[in-house]
Amino acid sequence: MAKTDNNADWNLAPAPESTDHIHIDKRYELFIDGKFTAPSGKKYFKTVNPATEEVLAEIAEANGRDVDKAVKAARKAYNGVWSKISAKERAKYIFRIARLIQERAREFAVIESLDGGKPIRESRDVDVPTAAAHFFYHAGWADKLEYAFPVRKVSPLGVVGQIIPWNFPLLMAAWKIAPALATGNTVVLKPAETTSLTALKLAELIRDAGLPDGVVNIVTGAGATGRALTEHPDVDKIAFTGSTDVGKMIQRTVAGTDKKLTLELGGKAANIIFEDAPIDQAVEGIINGIFFNQGHVCCAGSRLFVQESVAAEVDRRLKHRMESLILGDPLDKNTDVGAINSKGQLETINSYLAKGKKEGLTMFQTDCPVPEKGFWCRPTLFSDVAQSSVIAREEIFGPVLAIQTFRTVDEVIDKANNTPYGLSAGVWTDKGSKIFNLTTRLKAGVVWANTYNKFDPTSPFGGYKESGFGREGGLHGLRAYVNLH
Ligand code: NAP
Ligand code: MG
Numbered sequence: 060m061a062k063t064d065n066n067a068d069w070n071l072a073p074a075p076e077s078t079d080h081i082h083i084d085k086r087y088e089l090f091i092d093g094k095f096t097a098p099s100g101k102k103y104f105k106t107v108n109p110a111t112e113e114v115l116a117e118i119a120e121a122n123g124r125d126v127d128k129a130v131k132a133a134r135k136a137y138n139g140v141w142s143k144i145s146a147k148e149r150a151k152y153i154f155r156i157a158r159l160i161q162e163r164a165r166e167f168a169v170i171e172s173l174d175g176g177k178p179i180r181e182s183r184d185v186d187v188p189t190a191a192a193h194f195f196y197h198a199g200w201a202d203k204l205e206y207a208f209p210v211r212k213v214s215p216l217g218v219v220g221q222i223i224p225w226n227f228p229l230l231m232a233a234w235k236i237a238p239a240l241a242t243g244n245t246v247v248l249k250p251a252e253t254t255s256l257t258a259l260k261l262a263e264l265i266r267d268a269g270l271p272d273g274v275v276n277i278v279t280g281a282g283a284t285g286r287a288l289t290e291h292p293d294v295d296k297i298a299f300t301g302s303t304d305v306g307k308m309i310q311r312t313v314a315g316t317d318k319k320l321t322l323e324l325g326g327k328a329a330n331i332i333f334e335d336a337p338i339d340q341a342v343e344g345i346i347n348g349i350f351f352n353q354g355h356v357c358c359a360g361s362r363l364f365v366q367e368s369v370a371a372e373v374d375r376r377l378k379h380r381m382e383s384l385i386l387g388d389p390l391d392k393n394t395d396v397g398a399i400n401s402k403g404q405l406e407t408i409n410s411y412l413a414k415g416k417k418e419g420l421t422m423f424q425t426d427c428p429v430p431e432k433g434f435w436c437r438p439t440l441f442s443d444v445a446q447s448s449v450i451a452r453e454e455i456f457g458p459v460l461a462i463q464t465f466r467t468v469d470e471v472i473d474k475a476n477n478t479p480y481g482l483s484a485g486v487w488t489d490k491g492s493k494i495f496n497l498t499t500r501l502k503a504g505v506v507w508a509n510t511y512n513k514f515d516p517t518s519p520f521g522g523y524k525e526s527g528f529g530r531e532g533g534l535h536g537l538r539a540y541v542n543l544h
Contacts, residue, residue, distance in 0.1 A: 086103065090276060098119040125284075161188075167257055174256040175225060175254045186230045329503075361461060517532065
């Protein structure tokens with residue numbers, strides 16, 4: 060199809076994914092000790108579809124007593140079953156979970172898009188298959204831990220408390236649960252308030268897989284539920300993914316206890332285009348890096364650094380490509396940019412847009428139509444951004460790109476590292492030597508070269524500085540769930 064400058068000419072016929080095969084209950088209870096259990100405070104909160112603002116279901120809110128019940132169930136399961144059965148048996152359960160996710164992939168993908176607002180193409184092609192891949196990968200490790208840590212005796216930690224955010228709800232649950240189970244721990248997981256549904260569907264699947272009662276418990280609720288989990292004295296480790304502010308609070312809570320802690324926090328990734336880069340490929344990577352999942356990605360390439368000699372060309376091609384992005388119904392297979400996850404998050408993004416304008420930055424937004432209901436933000440970029448600008452410094456967690464230019468390699472490395480974060484970065488160049496130079500000197504846990512946002516369970520993921528500590532995935536990820544003697 061010929062490219063045009065006008066979004067209206069991209070009238071693709073609607074291609075909505077069907078929802079006939081989806082069943083969402085009116086109400087969801089807590090998953091404790093293998094059973095769905097009403098919350099002791101009898102409180103429920105609503106989860107909405109951010110693309111329509113319709114209520115999808117009511118979700119139980121766990122209080123401190125419920126969290127305590129879940130931790131006790133996890134402890135009982137740890138002492139009674141999970142630490143006793145052979146590693147080979149553990150592996151079988153984890154394989155079974157992986158296979159069941161694959162069998163029910165369409166259902167999970169649709170519910171993820173309904174509850175969280177992300178395009179079905181992403182939940183179908185990224186979130187769900189990668190979640191299954193994490194269970195497959197870790198199932199493989201379960202009975203080979205002595206090869207992962209040669210000459211050491213490996214033992215599990217016990218009960219782990221896991222808290223996850225709303226941007227990759229099922230995938231984050233898989234990142235957390237799979238390595239914990241493979242290493243012989245039992246789990247209490249708290250999903251994010253706005254996106255509990257796929258975690259609860261995963262609870263059903265885990266029950267169907269026949270996992271012994273109490274090995275995985277899922278307690279839904281808001282921040283207070285998470286806090287109760289971090290404060291619980293019988294939890295041996297907290298694994299947290301979320302904002303740097305909450306991460307710091309958790310660090311204070313566990314200080315002085317013997318709880319282990321891993322934190323996967325925010326980011327403000329630099330994506331760097333050198334003049335020798337294949338520009339079209341780079342532009343496509345930049346688009347993927349920031350508009351993928353509406354920029355609700357901790358490793359989103361939210362700062363773009365372009366070498367001065369190609370800045371005008373990149374700017375032109377980027378805007379041209381942005382105009383062709385399709386925003387709208389997350390269930391439509393043509394959609395590139397879905398709904399913002401919640402009203403609160405949309406307000407946060409809008410407040411940053413206002414700050415950027417107030418700073419006098421040049422803002423460009425596409426003119427794509429926006430649905431009347433729901434929470435939406437058009438793909439946006441700010442040009443001529445200074446290092447000191449709030450748009451370049453703070454994590455926005457939305458489809459907002461800040462562009463800066465540079466002349467030399469040293470200059471761009473200084474600028475890219477000038478951030479409290481250090482989760483990820485991207486480099487676009489034709490020269491292998493430049494890639495090696497930058498991957499060594501950029502202070503980021505992951506550096507992609509001539510690609511972006513690629514995830515694999517075999518690769519460790521995690522940050523430097525205020526992006527947290529500890530790694531998830533690969534051998535390094537296993538280390539965070541074991542004691543070595
Ligand atoms: P958030 O507010 O920190 O929430 C994360 C989780 O913590 C949610 O389940 C939240 O519950 C819970 N929580 C809130 N207050 C808590 C407290 N005092 N004690 C314990 N738990 C508490 O983060 P978010 O805004 O949902 O997620 C976006 C952030 O996550 C971004 O900063 C992003 O960069 C980061 N993130 C990082 C990674 C990574 O791997 N580094 C991956 C994804 C996201 P409620 O949601 O119910 O309030
Ligand atoms: Mg929702």
